[in-house]
Amino acid sequence: MKFFWTFFWTFLLVHMATYVVSSMQGNAYDFASGSLLAVVATVIIIVIANVIPNDPVEHH
Known part of the structure; x- marks a missing residue:
């Protein structure tokens, strides 16, 4: 859904x-x-969202 x-x-x-x-x-x-740019931008956004780590940050 996302x-x-x-x-x-x-x-x-x-x-x-x-x-x-x-x-x-x-x-x-x-x-x-516009549609082609939208598809390319969507793929880039999804790839970037999956590459960024989602680990919690430890506090020192």
């Missing part, structure tokens, strides 16, 4: 950023490039 929500929010935020950047540059909005 993978779905990660993809959902990444998809929305990347499409929002793609729309804003393309509007600022005066280009047409491209749904396909």
